[in-house]
Amino acid sequence: MAEVIPTKEMPPGLQVENVDDRIMTLNVGPQHPGSGHMRIIVKIDGDYIVDADPDPGYVHRGEEKMAEARNYITNIPHLERPVIHDSCNILYPYVLGVEDLVGIEVPERAKYVRVIAAELNRCIYIQYWLAIYGIFLGHSTMFMWPAGDRELFIDLMEKISGARVTHAYFVPGGVRNDVPANFEDVCLRQVNYFEKRIKEYGDIFYDNPILKARTEDTGVLSREDAIRLGTTGSVLRASGVDYDVRVKEPYDVYDELDVHTNVLKAGDSYARSKVPWLDMLESCNIIRQALEKMPKSGSIRTKLKPNPKGGLDEVYRRVESGRGAAGCYIVSKEKPEPYRLKLSVGSFRNLIALPYLLKGEKLGNMPAVYWSLNYWPVEADR
Amino acid sequence: MSVIAPKFRLGYFLKGIFDNAFWILTIVTLAGIPLIQIVLFYMDLPVIDGELLTAFLAFTWLFNPTMQIPLIKSLLYSDLFRIAAFPGFGFAALIAAATIFVERKMLAKLQLRVGPFYCGKIEGLLQLAGDGLKLISKEIIIPAKADKPLFWAAPVLFVGTAAAFVALIPVAPGGWVVADLDVGLLAVFAVIGFFPIITILSAWSANSKFPFIGGIRALHQMVSFEIPLILSLLGVVILTGTLNLSEIVESQSNFPWIIFMPIGAIVFFTAMLAELERIPFDLPEAESEIVAGWLTEFSGMMYGLVQLGSYLKLYAFAALFVIIFLGGWTGPMFWPPLDTELIMEGTPIPNFKGDPVLTVHAPGLPLFDKDPNEWVLQEQGELQYTSGQLLINGVIWFVLKTVAVIFFILLPRGVFPRIRIDMLLHIGWYKLIGLAFVNIFIALGLVYAGVLGPGGIM
Amino acid sequence: MVEEHKATLTYTQLLKEDLGIFRLVPEDGVIPDYKAGQFLTIGMPVKSEGGKVVRRAYSIASHPENKKFFEFVIRWVRKPFPGRLTTELFNAESVSGVDFPDEKEIGVTYHLGSYTDPAYSKQVLALATRAPREETPNPGNDSTKLPSLRDMFYSVEFHEREVFEMLGVYFEGHPDNRRLLLPEDWADLPPLRKDFKNKGR
Structure with a gap:
């Protein structure tokens, strides 16, 4: 068996073989404050992790199987359940795919509304993620601040979709309902305020000397390995790969907006945690541009025929979600229901880097490395 | 129809009451009364106004207004009061409770939330009491393969050791300390040395992996930070020439030692944070790595006792910092001392013509009837009585300084993330010990240069 | 017989960004006899590897009768990763299995993307294949087998594990054919097969 990934250089004296008493197996999860809804089986030798085996599936719900029994419209609310705080982005590829299958055009205004909603959702997701990253490192202020500021965007999403978390806002052919009249002003105000807050996050968290000393040079994923492991999203961009689906394969109106990709070279936990923070600033930028360019009036939805059917066809669409390419x-077989629906999500693709990065790390680095992978267990399980 | 007690019968109910009353009476007669008699037989009873205070006399005097003040005074100057209430456990527990309240509210304000809000109507004042009640009412679960006697003993030992630490802290002039030892500082180090042992014992006895890792981490952390902790205080010992904590405080009547040894203070403060397992050094309880560290298997009031012990320890360490570096209870008087005559002979109150017609004696409070110009007035056995004014003044300064230090102990929790064990040990062994030696050399330099020495500025 | 000589680099010329001409003269100036096509092992201490002497063999480009110097024309080869189809397609976006009970086959579709090549990065390449399907599946021990692509694309590891448990397609050559998402004691049909019915539907 040709091992493609080279095994990482272990600290001297550490080995898995021929040692019985020294190795302790820890079940980190699924009921563990530092795991999320999954289990990592960690073998430690002293303070060093010699082996790590992620065991997802604790919250597997069979979304793909469920989708085969529901038609293209009734699939919408349950397909966003894997990541309810990034629900627009996880629904986006499905909606684009169904539009391709059914063959309908989306009105211009709806495209802009979609982009705004997707970017707002990205901010909501990253704040949630950042809050958990803060508490994983023992920084309780960083837990509370993003969790509180997240309300800004949740309120905005509530204004436009009516639901705080599970919006079910995107439908094939556009969006479900129009934005309220004063949305533009409110949105701009919130975004402007939030940009100030983001800078404060930097002051208390990212410039913190203890945080830097702790996360820099831990869990380093080199550029080559990031590519070979097929990681995506912030993990990939933190390792110096300039790749963002919004730029490389623009969907909807992203090609008309100026999207800047944040790339850091280091590839360590610190860089991986910093890229989403920069992405939030970029999202604010995109929202501002989209609000400016959005047509002030017009249709927001092309009506579908009742019970739309796809042809004998298959389609693969991808977008950039909060965790990477989704x-x-x-696969459609001339029926109202999809014959097979597969969600390929960023968390599942980033999970493969976890055992590779954890080997040889200290146990104290485990939460920092694990959560910096921008991993959401429920999404990986689907 | 369902009722709450379907088989209720008045006869059974009365029988239950009488049964209980019967057994209580029997046990009190057979065990309680002999126990009280034995205690009374061996207890040294105080002599008040020439009369031996017996139990009957105490009950009689309780309802005699003229004898109530002497009774309270005798209680105030008794050993039991010192241990249980004022300089000892009760005082420390009160400060610990206040610390928890302040910690919650301050952290909440820092993090843009309100903190405990509803319990107790005013800013969640009674939240702590509610938490305590909840912990008491919870079931205590012990792991099946735990070493049960050790596991039970660990929280009690932890609180006991913390209380022993508290007992060594003098809070006011004139011997207001539970144990006034000539080797007070050494005793403090000896008591601190117990904490890692208790921690590792409890972690080992739980027979579980996460407590074990947490216990090992706590052991590493406490043992390696004890060395800079002790070394950082040596400078003060060299300059004062005593290990008695009260004498160390009295040596700072003109200036606190932090002026001459800020390095020692910094080293001590950092080592103190590590000993207390506060964030950034809360690795033994790092929740995202090892659940709750060595506290993982504790449930109910066992956990509550450990928390109580750790907050008592926090108070004791803050108080030690105040005593050694910030001058303890020394500070300017809040109001000028009353005249001796005023207290001994009373204040003449004139009528509207200016003739003294009435003499009002100083209030009969136990703390205000001593000569304020002398520290120690009366000796009875080993006890030394202090002027009430000096006592109150000293306690206010002491508490103010202690609260300030506690505030700075709490503050990092809102600012810093947790650090890693190797970084922690690196700080302890490489940096703090070196700085502690620098501090000792400063102290030696001051002594040999003739600037300072035992007894103040030369 | 191997002899070590020190040599001086006398002439370099960069023809392209990855192609250059180098001339070496041994320290004693004596060029030994050699035949056309013979190679020479050149060692050089490399700083980034701690001063270790790294030796590589290079074909001599100069004529054997040329007794003044050794000439080499050296091209820097960007090494593809071992077993790679191309150097540019790397990441498996997804591996999805589709059950076709009517055709008695199970399809597996690999969606492959590229991060580095700007031309490829705009697109996703779909590789589709089919495996035979059995009515009473016995995952791992029946004929539903496919060769694993894990050696070529490391990133398909977890995707193939998922397809194995969800559709019962055994990937030969995959080092780690364990369950991923389903519980360890799952004893029913692979759930994404069409004959696994949703309860209540």
């Missing part, structure tokens, strides 16, 4: 593969 793809949706739909």
